[in-house]
Amino acid sequence: MKELQAIIQAYDLYKESNKMIALATVVQVDGSAYRRPGARMLVSEDGELTGAISGGCLEGDALRKAQTVIFQQKSLVVTYDTTDEDDQKFGIGLGCNGIIHLLIEPINYQSDINPIELLRIALQDRVSCRLVTVFSVKYSKQEQIGTKVLFKGSKLFGDKQHLEEDLWEKISHEIKTTDSANHSIVKFEELDDVQVFLEYIRPTIRILLFGAGNDTVPLAKMADILGMELVLIDGRKNLATSFRFPSARKIITGSGDEVVAQLEVDSFTAALLMTHNFEYEAMVLHDLIPLNLTYIGILGPKKKSQKLFERLQKQGVAVNQNPIFSPMGLDISAEGSEEIALSILAEIKAVFGGKSGSFLKEKNGPIHE
Structure with missing residues (x-):
């Protein structure tokens, strides 16, 4: 693309x-x-x-x-x-x-x-x-x-x-x-x-990036290199700026319970929860789940995601964990924000390409069908 x-x-x-x-x-x-x-x-x-x-x-x-x-x-x-x-x-x-x-x-x-x-x-x-x-x-x-x-x-x-x-x-x-x-x-x-x-x-992959912290800057840059469309969402106006994220197609600032309603989504949209704010992401995930996205990624350990799911279930939200990837990213021993960004974007590419993200040397037959 x-x-x-x-x-x-x-x-x-x-x-x-x-x-x-x-x-x-x-x-x-x-x-x-x-x-x-x-x-x-x-x-x-x-x-x-x-x-x-x-x-x-x-x-x-x-x-x-x-x-x-x-x-x-x-x-x-x-x-x-x-x-x-x-x-x-x-x-x-x-x-x-x-x-x-x-x-x-x-x-x-x-x-x-x-x-x-x-x-x-x-x-x-x-x-x-x-x-x-x-x-x-x-x-x-x-x-x-x-x-x-x-x-x-x-x-x-x-x-x-x-x-x-x-x-x-x-x-x-x-x-x-x-x-x-x-x-x-x-x-x-x-x-x-x-x-x-x-x-x-097909349309380019659209990334809904929830989180404008320093650790998401490399991911935004890599997404741009790959030709992905980036939408940045955060409640912190001082961080969610075009100066820090010049490749963002759109920047939305607001509370967790109001931002999802402002988004446009389709079957080529991925949402990444990287705010490091549990309450904010709980509200965001509450509104994301009914949208049936292909990919929802949550940064952090499984315990965090489990707590999010329990919170939503108590609120009467049926959690379908098939499109939810937590911890998100491929297992490449990533350390630091750049390597984590690589791990996440590689997983997104694999999911939207219908692949497993495994080693090519283990594949029988040609690289491309």
Whole structure:
């Protein structure tokens, strides 16, 4: 998500100066690769790069290909085969051992539905989307249909005129049947001459950070690096300031029994209780539980949480402990506020990604399904 935000910001700057650009997108990967489908890199006519499509081994050649696309104003598909041990051009020594298909598209500033404008629409509000990109590996040198359509809720953005009717019907059907899927997929490989990348774009994770003490400052900074949206909540106006938390999208100050009502939440929202104030957090948790959040984290020992639960049960609040993580964070032997922040954010990432947070070396099969 951070990468998409950076690409849109760079696009706006290039548009002001009318600098020609192209967008390179990983649309299909066979085997192992450093980046997965959906990774992007924006290339300017003078060779500036925003984003990344690999660990650095493909960027140089992709830059040259993208500048050709800019000059010719014609999209194309480039295939990098890192399974060939005799081909050292692209840093095969990294051992990715995969085949990467890259779509490079020239960007037309005059179109309000060009690929980057569609990405902007996808990120404008907190609604999951499906971005449709059509390409052909078989006819890679021919001009590609490219990124044309965005499904966002019940709305459709883009231009489907370049899609044949039977292909459009297949895409529409696939969108409907995979509407609840929370991952990107490549379909219609069996047609041999065309592939469709259905990219799942979900809202960025929103962090409701209850606590403006010194120990939460590193967490706020790390959340910003990860592209997460931060909302800061505390009863202490002298601590909950934009000077101390410049990355906070919003700052709310007030008593524990009034702040939750001022919050906007959805299924991509995590709440972190880090105020070190038992009474404040008891009031906050009382109002958070009915919201059915995906993640509620409580800093501190289990005894503290147990007392909170007992308090709420006496007040008639049914405590569902499934979304409550206490003590929150992964067990990485964290010491100090920076390491604790790392532990907490790693756990949040795992929960929203549907993972256990275990060692990758213990996983059977590839890193990415």
